[in-house]
Amino acid sequence: MRILTLVRQVMDAQESVRIANNAVELDGRKLVMDTMDEYGVEEALRLRESGLQVDVIAVGIGPARVEDVLRTALAMGADRAIHVETDTALDPIALSAVIAKIAQSETADLILCGGQQSDWDSQGLGAAVAERLGWPQATWTRALKVEANIATGQHDTDDGVESFQVQLPVVITTQQGLNEPRYPTLPNIMKAKRKEIRKDSLDSYAVTPKVKTTGVAAQSRQRLKKIMDGKDASAAAAQLVHSLRNEAQVIQ
Amino acid sequence: MSTAVASFIAKRTTGGSFLIEDLRPEDVFTPEDLNAEQQQIAQTTSQFADEQILPAIAEIEAKNFDVTRKLMKQAGDLGFMSVDVPEEYGGLELDKITSALITDKISVSGSFSVTYSAHVGIGMLPLVWYGTPQQKEKYLSKLASGEWIASYALSEASAGSDAMNIRTRATLSADGAHYLLNGEKMWISNAGMASLFTVFAKIDGEKFTAFLIEAGTPGLTVGKEEHKLGIRGSSTCPLILENCQVPVENVLGEIGKGHQIAFNILNVGRYKLGAAAIGGARNSLRDGVRYAKERVAFGKPITAFGLVQEKIAESAAGIYAAEAVVYRVVGAIDAALSALDKSAPDYTQQVQKSIEEFAVECSILKFWASEMLERVVDHTLQLHGGYGYVEEFPAERAYRDARINKIFEGTNEINRMITTGWMIKRALQGRLALLPAIKKVMDEVMAGPGERNTADGPLAEERAILASAKKLGLFCAGAASQKFGMELGEQQEVMGMLADMLAEILVFESVVLRTEKMQGRNGLAVKMAKYYAVRSFQVITAAAESLLGAVAEGDMLRTQLTIFRRLTKHEPTNKVALGRAIAAAIVDAGRYTTQGSAT
Numbered sequence: 001m002r003i004l005t006l007v008r009q010v011m012d013a014q015e016s017v018r019i020a021n022n023a024v025e026l027d028g029r030k031l032v033m034d035t036m037d038e039y040g041v042e043e044a045l046r047l048r049e050s051g052l053q054v055d056v057i058a059v060g061i062g063p064a065r066v067e068d069v070l071r072t073a074l075a076m077g078a079d080r081a082i083h084v085e086t087d088t089a090l091d092p093i094a095l096s097a098v099i100a101k102i103a104q105s106e107t108a109d110l111i112l113c114g115g116q117q118s119d120w121d122s123q124g125l126g127a128a129v130a131e132r133l134g135w136p137q138a139t140w141t142r143a144l145k146v147e148a149n150i151a152t153g154q155h156d157t158d159d160g161v162e163s164f165q166v167q168l169p170v171v172i173t174t175q176q177g178l179n180e181p182r183y184p185t186l187p188n189i190m191k192a193k194r195k196e197i198r199k200d201s202l203d204s205y206a207v208t209p210k211v212k213t214t215g216v217a218a219q220s221r222q223r224l225k226k227i228m229d230g231k232d233a234s235a236a237a238a239q240l241v242h243s244l245r246n247e248a249q250v251i252q
Numbered sequence: 253m254s255t256a257v258a259s260f261i262a263k264r265t266t267g268g269s270f271l272i273e274d275l276r277p278e279d280v281f282t283p284e285d286l287n288a289e290q291q292q293i294a295q296t297t298s299q300f301a302d303e304q305i306l307p308a309i310a311e312i313e314a315k316n317f318d319v320t321r322k323l324m325k326q327a328g329d330l331g332f333m334s335v336d337v338p339e340e341y342g343g344l345e346l347d348k349i350t351s352a353l354i355t356d357k358i359s360v361s362g363s364f365s366v367t368y369s370a371h372v373g374i375g376m377l378p379l380v381w382y383g384t385p386q387q388k389e390k391y392l393s394k395l396a397s398g399e400w401i402a403s404y405a406l407s408e409a410s411a412g413s414d415a416m417n418i419r420t421r422a423t424l425s426a427d428g429a430h431y432l433l434n435g436e437k438m439w440i441s442n443a444g445m446a447s448l449f450t451v452f453a454k455i456d457g458e459k460f461t462a463f464l465i466e467a468g469t470p471g472l473t474v475g476k477e478e479h480k481l482g483i484r485g486s487s488t489c490p491l492i493l494e495n496c497q498v499p500v501e502n503v504l505g506e507i508g509k510g511h512q513i514a515f516n517i518l519n520v521g522r523y524k525l526g527a528a529a530i531g532g533a534r535n536s537l538r539d540g541v542r543y544a545k546e547r548v549a550f551g552k553p554i555t556a557f558g559l560v561q562e563k564i565a566e567s568a569a570g571i572y573a574a575e576a577v578v579y580r581v582v583g584a585i586d587a588a589l590s591a592l593d594k595s596a597p598d599y600t601q602q603v604q605k606s607i608e609e610f611a612v613e614c615s616i617l618k619f620w621a622s623e624m625l626e627r628v629v630d631h632t633l634q635l636h637g638g639y640g641y642v643e644e645f646p647a648e649r650a651y652r653d654a655r656i657n658k659i660f661e662g663t664n665e666i667n668r669m670i671t672t673g674w675m676i677k678r679a680l681q682g683r684l685a686l687l688p689a690i691k692k693v694m695d696e697v698m699a700g701p702g703e704r705n706t707a708d709g710p711l712a713e714e715r716a717i718l719a720s721a722k723k724l725g726l727f728c729a730g731a732a733s734q735k736f737g738m739e740l741g742e743q744q745e746v747m748g749m750l751a752d753m754l755a756e757i758l759v760f761e762s763v764v765l766r767t768e769k770m771q772g773r774n775g776l777a778v779k780m781a782k783y784y785a786v787r788s789f790q791v792i793t794a795a796a797e798s799l800l801g802a803v804a805e806g807d808m809l810r811t812q813l814t815i816f817r818r819l820t821k822h823e824p825t826n827k828v829a830l831g832r833a834i835a836a837a838i839v840d841a842g843r844y845t846t847q848g849s850a851t
Contacts (some may be wrong), residue, residue, distance in 0.1 A: 014842070015841075028845060029847075071292060183299060184296050185330050186331030186335070186344055187334075189289055189292045189296065190346075193288075193289055225551060
């Protein structure tokens with residue numbers, strides 16, 4: 001069985017966001033594997049450890065620096081990696097076209113990817129890949145087992161949990177609670193050095209994004225610096241309620 | 253498994269040569285030279301520290317040793333403790349840069365850092381270096397996996413810095429099967445959780461020897477935990493040996509040569525302490541900056557104030573300098589080790605000899621980095637104001653925890669004496685061309701004003717000041733030996749002043765080389781380098797002035813002061829503007845960084 005696990009590189013959640021040249025500045029910021037995707041890598045490794053004959057391929061699409069997260073996936077235990085190198089920013093629909101082609105050429109049986117991007121919040125990638133391949137998808141998975149070409153598991157719905165069963169091939173999107181991703185061990189980091197990272201150019205996939213990001217703005221917290229005179233307590237309370245209702249609009 | 257991950261090999265240098273030899277940037281290892289695997293190891297270690305150690309700090313500090321043991325086991329499972337262990341015993345046998353890097357990145361808690369360092373350093377290395385195949389077989393994998401914790405017992409109530417003075421005695425049992433040890437050890441790190449102790453005793457009161465003693469051996473008692481100022485989550489106890497029965501096969505190394513084990517291990521302990529100080533300082537600065545960004549006074553976050561920015565800039569520049577000097581020295585050690593033949597029967601002896609070659613640098617890293625850390629934790633506490641003085645914030649703990657670093661692994665005073673003493677010894681042995689260098693500088697400065705060194709690039713001015721600093725160092729060493737001759741070693745204050753000058757020259761040069769190696773690509777790094785250079789030269793000139801005052805008087809002093817003024821002449825740097833720019837970048841990042849876009 002061949003599993004593709006999709007990994008994206010995002011800014012560490014603890015880093016402060018800064019805009020430069022109409023884009024989020026990534027220079028000098030700590031970049032990591034998207035945690036949502038990390039659950040996918042971990043799950044692929046667990047499927048292998050459950051006794052299945054599994055080939056785990058980490059796939060990353062983006063600039064040269066994406067190699068770092070592919071190395072992390074390899075150090076966690078993935079067998080090899082494919083890096084489609086491009087400086088062009090791809091939206092989830094464009095990304096899905098690249099991934100579908102890789103899935104076909106690699107004859108993948110299972111694709112794992114994060115349920116949601118932790119930076120731009122899109123939930124579209126898993127669904128778009130499934131649509132292009134004509135495969136079923138199970139989203140927001142919190143438990144997964146694969147036996148004899150059948151995947152069973154549980155996924156979250158708005159009101160609770162559903163159990164599912166689906167025949168491979170399938171796209172599964174992952175989320176927190178599915179597992180606890182491992183740290184790469186030092187011996188595995190050293191072993192990963194010799195694992196293959198295949199470099200493809202985006203040109204060979206003939207994919208161009210239809211959506212272009214034309215500008216970004218970061219939310220900033222600003223204090224109104226209003227001080228209310230509390231000498232007349234009831235007047236101050238009334239003023240506070242007025243401000244909260246009409247200016248801050250936090251109460252109805 | 254491959255044996256080394258170092259892709260960059262620093263120029264082979266000899267210990268102490270920094271004073272008389274000028275290196276090029278490409279001759280030294282810098283943190284920017286870490287290869288992909290080393291970076292990944294650093295990242296994994298940081299992640300482990302932030303996600304596993306930091307949340308457990310309250311439990312660690314409460315001496316819940318089960319939590320510490322569990323973390324040690326996890327660290328062992330990840331391979332952190334196998335770095336210095338030979339492959340044939342299941343280790344990774346990676347380079348010393350990687351080993352220092354793990355020590356650096358794991359050091360977010362003073363207590364855990366001490367437990368960890370005592371285990372992998374003084375705990376395990378004597379066995380790695382001196383153990384028989386049987387001893388290694390029996391103990392190494394248990395220690396490398398973190399299943400067992402190791403402890404090293406040398407100090408006694410009346411033998412600390414003068415370790416050769418220990419009173420613990422060993423006598424061979426009548427049947428020749430055991431040694432019986434009697435005595436009391438003090439300040440033993442990890443004692444309360446260790447499974448294996450390396451204990452030093454004198455056989456028949458004479459032959460200084462090391463013994464491996466398993467916990468639970470009859471006659472071995474671990475005393476009560478000490479109540480300490482800091483690192484309260486680490487274990488420190490006395491060890492009582494009453495007719496403790498140690499099988500003869502547990503003698504470690506040669507009988508009567510235990511001092512080699514005791515002393516050689518110290519060099520490693522010292523450079524690793526330097527690495528741990530970097531991690532501690534980085535973590536403390538992050539706490540300070542995070543607090544300062546949130547704290548509002550007079551209607552603004554306090555990071556808007558110049559004196560707050562100054563503390564942040566000083567801390568960041570100190571860390572930048574520490575990274576430069578620690579990784580430079582460890583890189584030089586790796587370069588020396590890489591030339592050794594691993595299959596040689598005396599390989600481990602060669603390793604120790606190669607490391608001993610850098611004893612002066614190791615001592616400098618120890619005292620200089622512990623004092624850098626002290627300044628950073630003090631700044632962080634001060635940034636917190638009153639909140640820094642209460643236990644709710646980590647600033648208070650870091651401040652207490654840092655203090656031990658000036659005491660253990662040889663007090664900073666002992667290490668200052670070693671620093672200057674080692675240089676003198678090497679010079680007298682003719683192994684370091686210090687005397688000709690001193691003579692040359694003496695002749696040059698006595699001849700009148702010479703040409704000032706000129707250099708190019710953003711650090712041209714610093715290059716010129718560094719050249720003057722080296723001359724000043726040599727000049728002062730010459731002036732001191734003229735005055736005291738062979739008695740110089742007895743003049744501890746003067747030896748200390750020379751040690752401060754030597755340390756700052758080494759650090760200053762490392763900062764310049766690291767920054768030049770980036771080829772001006774990094775504005776923030778250049779600013780931190782310039783900022784640190786100011787401090788460095790101030791320390792050097794203050795020490796030089798005090799030294800001259802102590803070694804000369806009258807006309808002689810006036811002549812020397814003329815030379816002093818000539819060598820220290822320079823235009824002051826605008827430290828205020830630099831400090832503000834550095835602080836802005838650090839505040840923006842919310843942590844120490846070299847990558848910020850300082851404007």
